[in-house]
Amino acid sequence: MRILGVIPARYHSKRFPGKILFEIKGKPLIQWVYEGAKRSRLIDRLIIATDDDRIAECARGFGAEVFISRRRHKCGSERVAEAAAELNYAIVVNIQGDEYSIHPETVRAAVNAVKSDTKAWCGTVAFPLKNVSDIKNADLVKVVVDKHKNALYFSRSTIPHDAENKTGRTQYFGHIGVYAFRNKYLQKFAGLKQMPLEKAEKLEQLRILEHGGKIIVAITKIKTISINRRTDIRTLSKY
Numbered sequence: 001m002r003i004l005g006v007i008p009a010r011y012h013s014k015r016f017p018g019k020i021l022f023e024i025k026g027k028p029l030i031q032w033v034y035e036g037a038k039r040s041r042l043i044d045r046l047i048i049a050t051d052d053d054r055i056a057e058c059a060r061g062f063g064a065e066v067f068i069s070r071r072r073h074k075c076g077s078e079r080v081a082e083a084a085a086e087l088n089y090a091i092v093v094n095i096q097g098d099e100y101s102i103h104p105e106t107v108r109a110a111v112n113a114v115k116s117d118t119k120a121w122c123g124t125v126a127f128p129l130k131n132v133s134d135i136k137n138a139d140l141v142k143v144v145v146d147k148h149k150n151a152l153y154f155s156r157s158t159i160p161h162d163a164e165n166k167t168g169r170t171q172y173f174g175h176i177g178v179y180a181f182r183n184k185y186l187q188k189f190a191g192l193k194q195m196p197l198e199k200a201e202k203l204e205q206l207r208i209l210e211h212g213g214k215i216i217v218a219i220t221k222i223k224t225i226s227i228n229r230r231t232d233i234r235t236l237s238k239y
Contacts, residue, residue: 003111004089004183005043006067007033008076009059009097011052019227020055020097029100029227030055031062036102037095042111048097049083074194075204077179081190084183091115092186096177101225109218110180113149121185121213124151124205126173127223134174139226141175141203143217151215154203173217176224179205185213 009020009030020030030048037046048059051071059066067083077094084092091114093107106125113123126143129135135142138156145151153159154175162170181189195210197203208215 001090001115002044002088003042003091003093003180004084004087005037005040005046005093005095005107006080006083007037007046007048007095007097008069008073008079009048009050009052009055010076010079011050011055021058022227024100024227027062028058030059030097032100033095033097033102034059034062034064036099036104037093037107040104040107042104042108043093044089045087047083049079051079075207077181077186077204078190080181081186085187089183092181092183094179094181094186096226098227099177099224100227102178103222103224105222106176106178106220106224107180109220110178113216113218114180114182117214117216119214120182120216121189121208122179122181122205123216123218124179125176125218125220127176127220129172129174135172143173143175145173145217149217149219151205151209151217153209154201154205156201156203173219174223176220177226189213 021028047067048064049067049069050056051069056066069079069082073079080094109125110123114120134140135158141154142159143154144159192211197210198206
């Protein structure tokens with residue numbers, strides 16, 4: 001089963017404009033993401049999809065294949081769908097362009113998750129949260145799952161709500177921005193309307209759940225760092 005990896009990259013980010021090209025330890029963020037994804041042996045072909053000439057020029061400069069997409073996309077997965085539409089790959093992995101420390105095992109976990117259920121639209125990955133500041137961080141998306149690891153909901157809020165204030169006894173999971181789609185469902189996703197929850201949370205994966213689709217969540221111990229704001233750069237000294 002051939003697997004395509006696509007990194008959607010846009011320049012305009014509300015929380016950190018131009019972060020994709022922000023230099024970290026001598027390399028732009030997009031290069032860190034690309035090289036991390038490139039280490040995955042599961043991916044047969046890796047593309048950076050962008051509508052911005054600055055990002056395209058930068059990506060070609062470090063040897064990446066670039067797909068120039070339309071500008072009108074509402075989310076990264078729509079951009080990924082456009083890049084994959086005419087290519088013959090059964091599984092397409094959407095690797096968010098701000099996943100600075102993306103690990104090959106994270107990609108493997110997402111792919112294995114979607115392969116585990118033929119009805120799943122995609123597989124994604126989450127890791128246990130222990131730190132209270134992480135649990136309450138609105139930039140770190142949380143996910144709740146059922147006993148079969150089907151996603152029930154994703155939110156920037158603290159979910160599940162700890163009604164008895166026993167945070168230490170409640171299990172929380174932080175979501176990692178990697179989605180392994182079955183290509184047929186990816187193309188279906190791109191044609192669906194945004195729904196109220198997706199618009200409210202600004203989380204594209206909720207479109208799948210709102211339209212009755214299925215997301216399998218693999219739980220991993222590998223925590224990744226995503227760059228959402230300039231202040232996130234400070235955490236990189238730990239890695």
